[in-house]
Amino acid sequence: MNIISSSQNDKIKYLNKLYRSRNRRKEGVFILEGKRLIEAALAGGADFKKVFLTPAFFKSAENDNLLADLKLKAEFIYLEESLLKETASTVNPQGILAVVEESVFKGDYFYQKADKILLLDRIQDPGNMGTMIRTAVAAGFDGIIALKGSVDIYNQKVIRATMGGIFSIAIRQKLSQEEFLTEIGKEAADYELLAADIEAEEYHFEHNYSNQLILMIGNEANGLDSKLMDAATSKIKIPLAGEIESLNAAVAASVIAFEILSQQLKL
Amino acid sequence: MNIISSSQNDKIKYLNKLYRSRNRRKEGVFILEGKRLIEAALAGGADFKKVFLTPAFFKSAENDNLLADLKLKAEFIYLEESLLKETASTVNPQGILAVVEESVFKGDYFYQKADKILLLDRIQDPGNMGTMIRTAVAAGFDGIIALKGSVDIYNQKVIRATMGGIFSIAIRQKLSQEEFLTEIGKEAADYELLAADIEAEEYHFEHNYSNQLILMIGNEANGLDSKLMDAATSKIKIPLAGEIESLNAAVAASVIAFEILSQQLKL
Numbered sequence: 083m084n085i086i087s088s089s090q091n092d093k094i095k096y097l098n099k100l101y102r103s104r105n106r107r108k109e110g111v112f113i114l115e116g117k118r119l120i121e122a123a124l125a126g127g128a129d130f131k132k133v134f135l136t137p138a139f140f141k142s143a144e145n146d147n148l149l150a151d152l153k154l155k156a157e158f159i160y161l162e163e164s165l166l167k168e169t170a171s172t173v174n175p176q177g178i179l180a181v182v183e184e185s186v187f188k189g190d191y192f193y194q195k196a197d198k199i200l201l202l203d204r205i206q207d208p209g210n211m212g213t214m215i216r217t218a219v220a221a222g223f224d225g226i227i228a229l230k231g232s233v234d235i236y237n238q239k240v241i242r243a244t245m246g247g248i249f250s251i252a253i254r255q256k257l258s259q260e261e262f263l264t265e266i267g268k269e270a271a272d273y274e275l276l277a278a279d280i281e282a283e284e285y286h287f288e289h290n291y292s293n294q295l296i297l298m299i300g301n302e303a304n305g306l307d308s309k310l311m312d313a314a315t316s317k318i319k320i321p322l323a324g325e326i327e328s329l330n331a332a333v334a335a336s337v338i339a340f341e342i343l344s345q346q347l348k349l
Numbered sequence: 350m351n352i353i354s355s356s357q358n359d360k361i362k363y364l365n366k367l368y369r370s371r372n373r374r375k376e377g378v379f380i381l382e383g384k385r386l387i388e389a390a391l392a393g394g395a396d397f398k399k400v401f402l403t404p405a406f407f408k409s410a411e412n413d414n415l416l417a418d419l420k421l422k423a424e425f426i427y428l429e430e431s432l433l434k435e436t437a438s439t440v441n442p443q444g445i446l447a448v449v450e451e452s453v454f455k456g457d458y459f460y461q462k463a464d465k466i467l468l469l470d471r472i473q474d475p476g477n478m479g480t481m482i483r484t485a486v487a488a489g490f491d492g493i494i495a496l497k498g499s500v501d502i503y504n505q506k507v508i509r510a511t512m513g514g515i516f517s518i519a520i521r522q523k524l525s526q527e528e529f530l531t532e533i534g535k536e537a538a539d540y541e542l543l544a545a546d547i548e549a550e551e552y553h554f555e556h557n558y559s560n561q562l563i564l565m566i567g568n569e570a571n572g573l574d575s576k577l578m579d580a581a582t583s584k585i586k587i588p589l590a591g592e593i594e595s596l597n598a599a600v601a602a603s604v605i606a607f608e609i610l611s612q613q614l615k616l
Contacts, residue, residue, distance in 0.1 A: 222590030
């Protein structure tokens, strides 16, 4: 077992480079830190490229199953604990991190796979973004579209906030508004295009939702872009009972997503 | 108009002292930065102690109404823009900040005032805490109980995340679990004590909620304390359709709070 201890080693230099998002995106990969996220990625069928781990992690019997599965998928690179901690972005990477390929869905294949889709328009906060993906998965959504101007879905903070959810949902990102609007005219013409609008006539709990739908959630401060709002085929409002002008974007998405799920379960 | 320019001025020293949470709590006050929060506090009937503002803010005609109202409530202290920026915690305090008294509700008065209460058990993240207060207000809740071990409600980040909601809801904090459990045996015996529990038999949308209730939400990582869970008079579960073990605490609170409001609106 060759154990790397120097940050000048080429494989460590490669890893360090990937921690800059521009390099990472150019390579079409992202980084997962810690056993739990790596297990979730494995269960979700992610494509692993490299696994960096400490000798202690490798030797621990409780990691045997995970490592047996991973070994079939990627090169193992062993490094000193101190070097792993120095390199990783989390305080405690727990002995393992992995480089994984971004999943890329072309339009037609994405719409074949996804019936209930959450569209995110210029969401800025990584925690909000991650929470919405986690919530969408929990509510039985099967697709995420993140439009250009949103925070990168493969950002470390987003991935952590999804609590593994990112690996069990189809993802399409870096589409512009225009590209999306053209696309729904073709591939996704049968989808209900849903927007929350304070001026809507129907409450969210009065509406009958379609089986194929795209729920559009807008920027935290400015809401949904007017072009997307105009394209909506259904508008609903969430009642506001108190002295508050609006809901947090992730809260609005959650309330609607679980109303949709509840309706299905009531049938 | 006496305009302070030195951080060695006694009034600025006093303000700086209040930015340490221990001092702030000892004095029973908190700090609001920016016009929007101060307007919300004024509308909510907060007790202002001091207002720190720049000459430019004072002179701007668009602030006349706010300043006329504030003048009746608190001492004005003028300071240089640069000194305000140096002192404040936000990058752009927008020319004004205020020292406001914490509202303190004794148990019996709190329960007279509040019918729908959100109880927060050891919530750690200020953003989560603030979002839950904002959501509770929006869903028509009229009371918040934050148990000991939760982040301080009057923390700057919490206040900002409430988007002004903190001023239109009765707040009770720093109660221990034991104190709360004793209290509900007496003052709040008529309240439904509600907990989300993955093992509950009823879904959240199947339950008939009482008019007087306390919705209990637990710590982000560990959930509700077992003593509180045991004390619950109703348990409900939110369905989880996808490969996700749990919801974010603020998301769970939102989904239940808006189901309660929806039920009332359907009657």
